[in-house]
Amino acid sequence: MAQPTTIKGGKVRVFIGNNATPIVYTAPCGFTSKSITLSKGLEEVRLPDCANPDKVDWLGRDATSLSMAISGEGVLTAESVDTWLSAFESVDSVNAKVEWEFPAKLITWTGKMHVETIEVGAPNGQRATQTVSLQSDGEMVRVTT
Numbered sequence: 182m183a184q185p186t187t188i189k190g191g192k193v194r195v196f197i198g199n200n201a202t203p204i205v206y207t208a209p210c211g212f213t214s215k216s217i218t219l220s221k222g223l224e225e226v227r228l229p230d231c232a233n234p235d236k237v238d239w240l241g242r243d244a245t246s247l248s249m250a251i252s253g254e255g256v257l258t259a260e261s262v263d264t265w266l267s268a269f270e271s272v273d274s275v276n277a278k279v280e281w282e283f284p285a286k287l288i289t290w291t292g293k294m295h296v297e298t299i300e301v302g303a304p305n306g307q308r309a310t311q312t313v314s315l316q317s318d319g320e321m322v323r324v325t326t
Contacts, residue, residue, distance in 0.1 A: 186283060186284060186285070188281065188282065188283055188284075190214065190215070192280075192281065192282040192283070193215055193217065193279075193280070193281055193282075194208050194215075194279070194280045194282070195208060195209075195212065195215055195217075195251055195253060195277070195278075195279055195315075196208050196277065196278040196279070196280070197209060197264055197268055197275055197276070197277060198275065198276030198277065198278060198291075199276070200276070204276050206276070206278045207264070209258075209260075209261035209264045209265060210258045210260045210261045211255040211256045211257065211258040211260075211261050211311065212253040212254065212255040213254065213255035213256065214253065214254050214255065215251065215252070215253045216251070216252040216253070217249065217250075217251055217279060218249070218250040218251075218252075219247070219248075219249055220247070220248040220249070220250065221244055221246070221247055221248075222244070222245040222246035222247070222248070223242040223243065223244060223245060224242065224243050224245045225240050225241070225242055226240070226241045226242075226243065227239075227240060227241075228240065228241045247320075247321075248316070248317050249279070249290065249292075249294075249316075249317040249321045250314065250315065250316055250317070251277075251279065251294070251313075251314065251315040252312065252313070252314045252315075253312070253313050253314075254310065254311065254312040254313075255310065255311065256308050256309065256310055256311070257301055257308075257309040257310060257311040265296060265299055265311070265313055266299070268296040269296040269299050271296075274293035274294055274295045274318035274319075275293065275294060275295075275296070276291075276292075276293065277291070277292060277293065277294040277315065277321075278290065278291045279321070286325055286326065287325070287326050288323065288324075288325050289323070289324050289325075289326070290321040290322065290323050290324075291321065291322050291324075292317060292318070292319060292320055292321035292322055293317070293318040293319055294315040294316060294317050294318055294321075295315065295316050295318050296313060296314075296315055297314045297315060297316045298312070298313070298314045299311060299312070299313050300312040300313075
């Protein structure tokens, strides 16, 4: 049996881009944990049994939408706080990039995202922490190289 090829958490990266041409992406400092959620919206339709109309219907599902959500948590850093706050305050979505770096390939998504929430925890005597969530705004284009 061959062992699977896996990656460590540092090879999953979240970047915020500026409005320059070409876009310059930087990974805000401070995340110690990240979560990427890919979602597919589904619409249900009942599928009757034409040969036996009294039989209980099975559900069919049609895809209606795709979405990406990102959640990251870690320490609140002076190096990144303005990047996160500016993205949160923006009425427009911001340029974003997500990377999953495997030894033999790199999977990248680019597109627009809204910073949905920023939560700061400040326990006395301990380092301040932050949790940030982002939601896609339109297509996140995937490229595998």
